[in-house]
Amino acid sequence: MPAPTILLPQDPLNPRRVDPHYSYESQLVRGLGGETAFVDHDALLAGDAAEGVRRVPLDIGPAWYRGWMLPVTAYAAFGRALAERGCHLLTSAAAYATAHELPGWYSTFEGATPDSVWLSAAHGPAELANAVAKLGGHGPAIVKDFVKSRKHEWHEACFIPELADLPAVAQVVDRFVELQGEFLAGGVVLRRFHAFAPAESVDESEQAIGGGWGRTRRPASGARPLADGERPVGGGQGAGERSDGGPSDGGPAAEARVWWVDGEPVLSGPHPDTPEVFPAPDLTQVRSLVRALGCRFVTTDLALRADGGGWMVVEVGDGQVSDLPRGTEVSGLLSSLIST
Ligand SMILES: Nc1ncnc2c1ncn2[C@@H]1O[C@H](COP(=O)(O)OP(=O)(O)O)[C@@H](O)[C@H]1O
Ligand SMILES: [Mg+2]
Incomplete structure (x- = not known):
């Protein structure tokens, strides 16, 4: 079988x-001897x-996509159109849906990720009360x-201070649905909130947690952190800066993004939102969960609970559409992809 080609988005201009x-x-893949289209x-x-897919050469065989997020239905059509050209995506549409959408991965990660429920975006008050x-x-x-999420509109459309206050829950949820508009993916998810160790407290946490964090505090790259996986223009999902506080109100949690290919962690680095902080989580439990999920190329975002409860999986994502923080050494990840 030929080595997989890496499919990348073209410049709209x-x-x-x-x-x-x-x-x-793209440059790294070619430097490693890989093909791109x-x-x-x-x-x-x-x-x-x-x-x-018009510019993808005919009959190139296996391929991974590395690009902006696609809705599940668009990804499925993408895969079919490629198949007609003799190219097959190594992540099937079913596997993409499993890793990309929370209901696809939740049952596998239940207990290791915040408790979650989901409901239709067009729910009524009784359905919301039931979910709560x-x-x-x-x-x-x-x-x-x-x-x-709409984490950049934290107080307005993301954080729910108290589930028992149903009118206040409805207000945040309704605002979220309104702001997502036609780009709302699937349905609405409610998740229990856990305070995570914020990026600012990593140095102190190192003492308290005894090596739970990596010692590396990366120099800021200077690059503006792009909203993860979202295209900055178009697609209706703007990459806004955090504007009104943030998770735990101590700044963004210092998440680690771990990249898995065929059940192996091929890259562990900072989350794109906090590229200067590089936590080093214990991957023992997550490894078995990723293997149970059965998707070939995924990411897991991990955060450390501030209450000493250990690492939690904040979210799972399809590796093809997860963003890489600038300045991370990614040759290992890319060579894993082109050698599978
Ligand atoms: N259950 C939770 N408890 C505490 N903070 C959370 C929780 N879920 C998400 N967050 C915070 O909100 C941010 C955005 O949530 P996330 O699920 O990663 O959505 P997105 O896909 O928009 O990145 C996370 O990076 C984390 O800081
Ligand atoms: Mg996230």
Whole structure:
């Protein structure tokens, strides 16, 4: 079997070139002797998958995608259009849905990730009250859809201070649904809130936790952290800066993003939102959960509970559409992809 080609989004302004956000990865893949080909993300999003893959050479065989997020239905059409050209995505549409949308991975990670319930975005008050009751009925929570939160509008459309206050829950959830608009993925998810160790306290945490964190405090790269996996223009999901406080109100949690290929952690680095902090989580439990999930290329975002409860999986993602923080050494990850 030929080595997998890496499919990357083309530059919307110049289809013969790679989208500038992916030029670093493109160069690395080629430097490692790998092949790249370009896809038109705008066309894929617009439902024209044949146009989206028009520049992919015929009969290239296996491929991984590395690019902006796609809704599950668009990914499935992408895979079919590629198959017609003799190219097969190594992550099937079913595997993509499993890793990309919370209901796909939740049951495998239950207990290692915050308790979660989900409901239709078009729910009524009784359905919301029922979901709140299933989550225990009281305490803080967060709201997101099957894929993304609005963490940059933390108080307005993400954080729920108290589940028992149903009118206040409805207000945050309704605002979330309104702001997501037509880009809301799947349905609404409510998750129990846990205070995580914020990025700012990593140095102190090192003392308290006794080596739970890596000693490396990376120099700030200077690059503006892009909202993870989201395209900065178009797609309706702007990459806003955090504007009103944030998770735990101590700044963003210092998450670690671990990249898995065929059940092996091939890269562990900072989360794109906190590229200067590089926690080093214990992966023993997560490894067995990732293997149980059965998807070939995924990411897990891990955060350390501030109450000493250990590491939690904040979210799972499809590795093809997870963002890489600038300045991370990713050759190992890319060579794993082109040698599978
Ligand atoms: N259950 C939770 N408890 C505490 N903080 C959370 C919880 N879920 C999410 N967060 C915080 O909100 C941020 C965004 O949530 P996440 O599920 O990662 O959504 P997104 O897909 O938008 O990144 C996380 O990075 C984390 O800091
Ligand atoms: Mg996240």
